Amino acid sequence: MSATAASLDRLSATLLAHMSGVTAESLEENALEQARSLDKFLSGVEKRAFQIARIAVRDTDDALDIVQDAMLQLARRYGQRPSEEWKPLFYRILQNRIRDCQRRRMVKNRIFAWLPGMRKADEVDETDFIESVRDERQGPTDKAMTGEAMRLLESALRELPARQLEAFMLRNMEGLDVAETAHAMGCTEGSVKTHYSRAVHTLRDRLTDAWGELS
């Protein structure tokens, strides 16, 4: 074998070793980086996501299940996507799970409605959430006022139609822009604007006076 052939063999062997080495290291580092990014993203949204689910389904345990399911689905299906895409995807999954939960509850209610003594599925064991809110920085009066304001807000939110509630929570609480909200809700940007605008008007009508008395 000539000198050129021997050099080519050495080059092939080096290439093989180099490709295997680089792939192992880069893949491992990439997987760790994705895991760290996901942890950071989820820790940033989990509490608000829980609040969105809890207000929509009116049950703490169901809301926790919904958030957990949304987190797992995001990791499984979209974990390899760039982290910038996670937010609208996560909220889309969350909204779908909320709707699934509401549908299941509706079916249960229809089935058990005629049975005497059966507890309706929507008569939920909701922890008095406002009472569980703790803020050591606030004095007792401030805390009571915040609690009462939040109780009124939640009550008004629960009177909203489902789509208006979705739009309001995603736009107002989570701070998604119109395009992200449209993606999360699976509708057009125009619909988002309409739902959000109507929700704001309804809430303002119901809360301005009540909140005014608190302050």
Add this chain to the structure above:
Amino acid sequence: MSDERTPFEDRTQRALRDSAEHLDGRTRSRLTQARHAAVAEIERRGSQRMRWLLPAGAAAAAVLAVVLLQGRIATPTPETVATVEDIELITAEDSLEMYENLEFYAWLDQAASEDFPAEPTDAKRGVG
């Protein structure tokens, strides 16, 4: 709808975010568990992917090496490639006449080199 936020919207946002930031311990703990499960899932999937991709990468590198080696063996050397000059020589008309008198030219060559010429037969010479 204007993108500018009204004081009412700011107030509702503050109230909602405050309530989210002050969840009770049990809820916070369950959210943390859920997050850890999701992160473990992505790590598990990452290692699964590595188990598939590493052999695939090694196989691809091996295939590349084989292709390189084959390419080297199959590459034509300059001596075997017919150039334009070679084609001209092959297709020239006078060259056929030369092949008819090949033995004569062989004798001529030998005679010139050995310096004692042997008379060729007329039949062998084949020229007028």
